[in-house]
Amino acid sequence: xxxxxxxxxxxxxxxxxxxxxxxxxxxxxxxxxxxxxxxxxxxxxxxxxxxxxxxxxxxxxxxxxxxxxxxxxxxxxxxxxxxxxxxxxxxxxxxxxxxxxxxxxxxxxxxx
Amino acid sequence: xxxxxxxxxxxxxxxxxxxxxxxxxxxxxxxxxxxxxxxxxxxxxxxxxxxxxxxxxxxxxxxxxxxxxxxxxxxxxxxxxxxxxxxxxxxxxxxxxxxxxxxxxxxxxxxxxxxxx
Numbered sequence: 330x331x332x333x334x335x336x337x338x339x340x341x342x343x344x345x346x347x348x349x350x351x352x353x354x355x356x357x358x359x360x361x362x363x364x365x366x367x368x369x370x371x372x373x374x375x376x377x378x379x380x381x382x383x384x385x386x387x388x389x390x391x392x393x394x395x396x397x398x399x400x401x402x403x404x405x406x407x408x409x410x411x412x413x414x415x416x417x418x419x420x421x422x423x424x425x426x427x428x429x430x431x432x433x434x435x436x437x438x439x440x441x
Numbered sequence: 442x443x444x445x446x447x448x449x450x451x452x453x454x455x456x457x458x459x460x461x462x463x464x465x466x467x468x469x470x471x472x473x474x475x476x477x478x479x480x481x482x483x484x485x486x487x488x489x490x491x492x493x494x495x496x497x498x499x500x501x502x503x504x505x506x507x508x509x510x511x512x513x514x515x516x517x518x519x520x521x522x523x524x525x526x527x528x529x530x531x532x533x534x535x536x537x538x539x540x541x542x543x544x545x546x547x548x549x550x551x552x553x554x555x556x557x558x
Binding site: 360361363371372373374375378380417419421427428429430431432433434 | 472474476483484486489491496497532534536538539541543544545546547548549550551552
């Protein structure tokens with residue numbers, strides 16, 4: 330089992346729709362979770378961080394964390410063509426190691 | 442504020458040559474990470490440092506790869522000798538460790554694109 334798993338996509342949604350991106354992780358002791366956006370040829374850019382169970386909203390983005398199910402998701406409301414990118418889920422491994430493991434990313438296409 | 446600074450942005454070299462990639466982390470961050478990204482394998486963690494000390498180098502592919510962090514504001518990743526299969530984008534990232542053993546937000550440099558002919 331991979332430490333952090335994501336569906337590679339592509340996930341295609343029409344402009345204005347909600348895009349839902351999912352990620353599961355294997356280590357139950359993980360405490361910090363992050364979503365990054367990466368455009369082709371660019372470096373990963375931090376979108377959201379979440380540390381506690383529940384929802385965290387920032388503008389059009391909502392991160393959801395369920396530690397019991399070892400599941401973290403990212404919702405993008407009112408999707409725009411400019412949101413088309415690869416979205417990477419990152420998990421910080423258990424206490425003391427500070428190691429960040431990334432999923433392989435989900436490619437999102439927002440259709441105008 | 443300056444982000445993570447990497448150099449060179451692009452490097453083209455011939456097989457067998459030594460390659461040195463450089464990184465300056467965000468001031469005040471105490472953890473530094475080197476990642477390699479390829480289409481086939483995604484973003485792989487090579488090595489990371491905490492307070493300038495290497496913590497885990499299990500991701501370093503082989504002995505041809507080495508990394509150092511002589512002080513809090515500078516790190517190098519060296520490949521000697523380089524091979525065509527080392528061609529990839531190498532990212533440096535830094536973060537500030539939080540209380541309770543949690544990792545803070547991780548910020549990336551713009552990357553060094555390496556091509557080994």
